[in-house]
Structure formats: C-alpha cells, structure tokens
Amino acid sequence: MQKKREELKENLQELGHYLMHRSMSGYFQFARKHNLSYSQMFILGRLNKGGRASVSELSSMLDISNSAVSQLLDKLVQSGYIERREDPDDRRKKNHCISNKGEKVLKLSILARSSWMEELVGKISEEEAGELLPCLKRIVERFGEIEPLDKHHHHQKIQSGEEK
Numbered sequence: 453m454q455k456k457r458e459e460l461k462e463n464l465q466e467l468g469h470y471l472m473h474r475s476m477s478g479y480f481q482f483a484r485k486h487n488l489s490y491s492q493m494f495i496l497g498r499l500n501k502g503g504r505a506s507v508s509e510l511s512s513m514l515d516i517s518n519s520a521v522s523q524l525l526d527k528l529v530q531s532g533y534i535e536r537r538e539d540p541d542d543r544r545k546k547n548h549c550i551s552n553k554g555e556k557v558l559k560l561s562i563l564a565r566s567s568w569m570e571e572l573v574g575k576i577s578e579e580e581a582g583e584l585l586p587c588l589k590r591i592v593e594r595f596g597e598i599e600p601l602d603k604h605h606h607h608q609k610i611q612s613g614e615e616k
Contacts, residue, residue: 464591474568482564486557487531491516492524496533496550496558504537504547533557 483493491514498513499505511521525548528534533554539545550558576584 475565478567479561479565482561486561488533488557489524492528492533493558493561495521495524495528495548496554499534499548499550500555500558504549506539506545506547510548528554 479493480490483490488496494514495505495510498510507518507521507525510525511518514521525534525536529536529548531553532551534548535551536546536548539547573581
C-alpha cells in the first residue's frame with residue numbers, strides 16, 4: 453500500500469476508535485441511567501426498526517435462551533417501553549412492539565450517544581470546518597459504496613437532528 457494511503461488508514465483506525473469509544477460510552481451511560489441493559493436496548497432498537505417480533509426471533513438475534521428473552525421483555529413491558537400483543541395469525545403467540553415511551557427513550561439514547569459531537573465541533577473553526585467538510589463527505593461516500601446505510605438509519609439521522 454502506498455505511504456499516504458497507509459497513513460490515511462492509520463488515521464481512520466484512530467478516528468474509528470475515538471468514535472466508537474465516545475459513542476458507546478454515552479450509550480452505556482444512558483442505558484445505566486434508565487436502568488436498561490444492552491440486550492434491552494437492542495430489543496428496543498430492533499422493535500423500532502422492524503416492527504413486531506416474537507420471543508424466538510429475538511432469542512435468535514441475541515443468541516440467548518427464550519426464557520432469558522422473556523425476562524427482558526417482561527421488564528420492558530412493566531416499564532412501559534414495549535407492548536405485548538396477540539399475533540393476529542395465531543392467538544397462542546405473542547408479539548412485542550415498541551410503545552411511544554420506548555420510541556422516546558430510544559431517540560434520547562441516540563442523542564446521548566452523539567452529544568459529544570457538539571463539544572468536538574465547538575473546537576473547530578468555521579474555516580477549518582469548510583476545509584474538512586469536502587474530505588469527510590468523500591469518506592462517507594466511500595463508506596456508502598462499501599455498505600449503504602438502510603433507510604431507517606437515514607430517517608433516524610434526520611429526526612435526531614444529525615442531518616442538516
């Protein structure tokens with residue numbers, strides 16, 4: 453690999469480390485503050501993105517037992533973050549969907565996960581921002597060529613105020 457591209461790769465790796473560390477730190481602090489586990493946050497995100505889900509579907513995604521998922525779901529139902537409903541195709545089955553309260557807490561978690569960006573952007577002058585923006589846009593475009601973001605993520609960016 454050419455020297456400049458190797459240096460770019462190293463800087464992207466360092467940037468990735470910072471982004472992951474700051475984002476996950478905010479995410480976990482938010483989850484602890486709201487008495488939610490990582491698995492419960494995952495479930496809220498999955499229900500928000502994909503609509504309803506059964507215990508077995510969530511169990512498979514999280515790679516944990518049905519009984520463990522049931523316990524997580526019970527706590528989320530008791531907290532009002534999700535609702536339990538009969539499956540319209542099979543009344544013996546129960547599906548779970550996110551409630552308004554669950555949607556709200558999920559949106560707040562996205563803001564908490566990215567709140568550090570205001571501090572970072574505050575350290576960059578308007579002139580620097582003008583210089584950095586074209587390069588950053590090209591990098592984001594290249595990421596999109598490798599792995600496009602789904603429409604739901606794009607929708608979340610707009611709703612959380614990340615996209616202007």
